[in-house]
Amino acid sequence: MTYLQAISDGMRQEMRADERVFVMGEDVGVFGGAFKVTDGFIDEFGPERVMDTPLAESAIIGTAIGAAVEGLRPIAEMQFSDFVACGFDQLVNVAGKMFYRQGLSVNITVRLPSGGGFSGGPFHSQNPEAWFMHSPGLKLVAPSTAEDAKGLLIKAVRDPNPVLFMEHKHLYRRVKGDVPEGSYETDFSARVARAGSDLVVIAYGAMVHTALEATADLDGASIEVLDLRSLVPLDEEAILASVRRCSKVVVVDEANQMCAAGAQVAALIAERAWEDLDGPVVRVATPDVPIPFSPTLEQAVLPQVDDVREAVRELLEY
Amino acid sequence: MATETARTDPDVPAPPGEHLTLTDRTGLLRAMLSMRSIEERAMMLYRQGKVPGSFYDGFGQEAVSAGPTWAMHGRDRLCILHRDLAAHVIRGVAPARIFAQYMGRAGGITGGRDGNVHFGERKVGCVGMVSMLPDMMLVAAGLAMAFKLRGEQRAALTWFGDGSTSRGDFHEAMNWAGLQRLPVIFILENNQYAYSTPTASQFAVDPVERAAAYGFPGVSVDGNDVEAMFEATRQARERAVAGEGPTMIEAVTMRMHGHAAHDDMKYVPAEQIEEWRRKDPIDRQVRRLEALGVDVGALRGEVKAEVDAAVEEALAMPMPDGKTATERVFADAPALLEDGASRWSGF
Numbered sequence: 001m002t003y004l005q006a007i008s009d010g011m012r013q014e015m016r017a018d019e020r021v022f023v024m025g026e027d028v029g030v031f032g033g034a035f036k037v038t039d040g041f042i043d044e045f046g047p048e049r050v051m052d053t054p055l056a057e058s059a060i061i062g063t064a065i066g067a068a069v070e071g072l073r074p075i076a077e078m079q080f081s082d083f084v085a086c087g088f089d090q091l092v093n094v095a096g097k098m099f100y101r102q103g104l105s106v107n108i109t110v111r112l113p114s115g116g117g118f119s120g121g122p123f124h125s126q127n128p129e130a131w132f133m134h135s136p137g138l139k140l141v142a143p144s145t146a147e148d149a150k151g152l153l154i155k156a157v158r159d160p161n162p163v164l165f166m167e168h169k170h171l172y173r174r175v176k177g178d179v180p181e182g183s184y185e186t187d188f189s190a191r192v193a194r195a196g197s198d199l200v201v202i203a204y205g206a207m208v209h210t211a212l213e214a215t216a217d218l219d220g221a222s223i224e225v226l227d228l229r230s231l232v233p234l235d236e237e238a239i240l241a242s243v244r245r246c247s248k249v250v251v252v253d254e255a256n257q258m259c260a261a262g263a264q265v266a267a268l269i270a271e272r273a274w275e276d277l278d279g280p281v282v283r284v285a286t287p288d289v290p291i292p293f294s295p296t297l298e299q300a301v302l303p304q305v306d307d308v309r310e311a312v313r314e315l316l317e318y
Numbered sequence: 319m320a321t322e323t324a325r326t327d328p329d330v331p332a333p334p335g336e337h338l339t340l341t342d343r344t345g346l347l348r349a350m351l352s353m354r355s356i357e358e359r360a361m362m363l364y365r366q367g368k369v370p371g372s373f374y375d376g377f378g379q380e381a382v383s384a385g386p387t388w389a390m391h392g393r394d395r396l397c398i399l400h401r402d403l404a405a406h407v408i409r410g411v412a413p414a415r416i417f418a419q420y421m422g423r424a425g426g427i428t429g430g431r432d433g434n435v436h437f438g439e440r441k442v443g444c445v446g447m448v449s450m451l452p453d454m455m456l457v458a459a460g461l462a463m464a465f466k467l468r469g470e471q472r473a474a475l476t477w478f479g480d481g482s483t484s485r486g487d488f489h490e491a492m493n494w495a496g497l498q499r500l501p502v503i504f505i506l507e508n509n510q511y512a513y514s515t516p517t518a519s520q521f522a523v524d525p526v527e528r529a530a531a532y533g534f535p536g537v538s539v540d541g542n543d544v545e546a547m548f549e550a551t552r553q554a555r556e557r558a559v560a561g562e563g564p565t566m567i568e569a570v571t572m573r574m575h576g577h578a579a580h581d582d583m584k585y586v587p588a589e590q591i592e593e594w595r596r597k598d599p600i601d602r603q604v605r606r607l608e609a610l611g612v613d614v615g616a617l618r619g620e621v622k623a624e625v626d627a628a629v630e631e632a633l634a635m636p637m638p639d640g641k642t643a644t645e646r647v648f649a650d651a652p653a654l655l656e657d658g659a660s661r662w663s664g665f
Contacts (some may be wrong), residue, residue, distance in 0.1 A: 054494060055527050059487075067463050067464040102430050102431075102437060102438055103646075105652050
């Protein structure tokens with residue numbers, strides 16, 4: 001099953017099992033979604049539970065919040081994660097602060113097709129995770145495998161809090177894997193994608209695959225890859241355990257470097273694992289530029305396999 | 319559709335609405351008296367330094383929240399704005415908890431986590447506002463969407479100000495609600511000023527006229543007549559639960575105090591204030607009820623005693639423990655809206 005099919009499967013399972021769950025978004029119904037994640041849903045669940053909405057991201061999130069506090073469990077799709085900028089206020093100021101202020105839980109899942117690598121240009125390629133990591137009250141997960149995509153999606157739908165589900169567009173059809181049948185939840189915690197002892201590469205989403213490929217055969221070095229899976233909550237103990245095992249750390253972000261998730265990981269290690277380190281924490285991330293369109297430009301900014309390999313080699317030699 | 323009830327002469331008591339009993343009419347006055355009394359007392363507490371931050375009130379706008387809330391069923395839902403305190407009172411929030419809210423005490427509705435009028439008691443079906451206006455129009459539309467999806471005969475109501483109509487969420491909510499024919503009531507609280515900005519600098523077209531462009535009716539109502547506000551909302555709710563879609567009600571009123579306690583409102587002409595003072599919504603309802611033989615003096619005494627006791631109770635409440643500030647950012651279990659009081663005799 002592909003990563004995309006796993007997301008669909010997770011949503012379908014939840015919609016079959018729980019009539020409170022429904023999906024809403026631009027072109028998700030008749031058209032089946034810009035990426036076909038909800039293909040066929042309208043036939044099975046009808047137009048009320050597979051709701052084609054106006055082109056209005058603030059309204060999609062705002063009305064999802066209203067439906068949620070009344071007991072429904074909406075899954076709202078942003079057609080591209082970039083467009084969540086238009087729904088930012090509803091997420092950050094209404095959803096994120098609702099429970100803290102008045103004890104009212106907001107059970108919404110917002111799906112955010114994110115990431116670059118296919119000439120989407122400056123408005124269809126972003127990784128906006130950090131915007132929301134900085135906003136209290138929002139959970140944020142980012143699966144890298146098909147199995148986790150389904151399990152994290154199901155867990156997100158059942159979580160009484162707002163959960164942003166970052167699904168990487170470049171993994172939709174590129175990543176396949178065995179996915180358990182039926183319903184299961186994947187914890188909002190990190191996962192060791194490959195165990196190792198000389199150095200750990202910490203990543204999430206598409207960069208997990210970049211990290212695995214970059215370090216598959218690296219002069220016999222034993223390289224661990226830690227897949228964060230969840231950014232809020234951040235699995236601090238798993239990160240610190242990896243650092244203790246490996247003593248050298250490369251943190252990879254596909255997002256722009258400034259204040260990215262990896263910056264928080266690096267700060268955590270600096271604060272709590274200084275004594276375990278045998279070298280500086282090295283970061284590989286997209287420089288602070290808009291994601292350019294042309295393939296040569298885009299590849300020049302998004303972390304590539306060679307970039308990660310080079311960073312790992314340098315640190316191994318430190 | 320709601321009748322044209324605006325521009326009535328404030329000095330001539332309107333005949334009793336056929337849908338309101340004397341108990342209803344007295345209840346409406348009592349709610350307005352409570353609101354004014356609570357807010358006047360809170361302003362004193364603010365001046366005494368017991369209310370941190372600032373203080374916002376709805377002096378002169380009491381009818382705008384009292385009338386509509388009276389017309390809503392306890393299973394309906396409200397998203398309440400900052401000059402609509404009577405809505406909380408009518409739904410059943412104890413005045414002591416409101417004072418505690420203003421003072422940032424542990425016993426306030428938000429337990430000190432948010433201030434002044436930024437609150438909604440979920441256990442009586444109310445969602446608290448955020449400062450970004452009019453965000454709650456979308457949340458109200460979402461509540462209505464839930465009712466529609468579940469086939470329930472319920473409605474959602476929210477207030478928003480004249481300034482709110484300039485923001486995009488106003489458009490998104492109006493369009494969405496019209497498109498889906500949602501059981502939602504939008505009350506435009508036109509109090510003539512958004513902070514210091516008069517409506518003449520806010521919009522070229524009166525927002526109530528825009529409702530038609532979204533496919534549903536907009537009516538302009540005398541916002542200082544609590545019974546007119548009740549009646550317009552009652553009709554709008556009837557439409558809503560009958561599946562006929564949203565209604566926008568413009569409550570024409572006046573902000574009689576500054577935007578907040580610090581604002582001396584020098585930008586408002588004195589004659590404008592004087593003109594509106596003669597239209598005071600409480601005075602008008604008092605005249606109506608006194609003509610019907612209601613002992614308004616006794617009612618005032620009752621409200622004052624209640625407010626006195628509430629202030630004492632709130633002052634005795636502790637401040638929240640600073641160590642709890644980082645707790646309960648996330649919910650461990652669902653905590654949803656519950657039902658409030660249904661006050662109207664028609665229910």
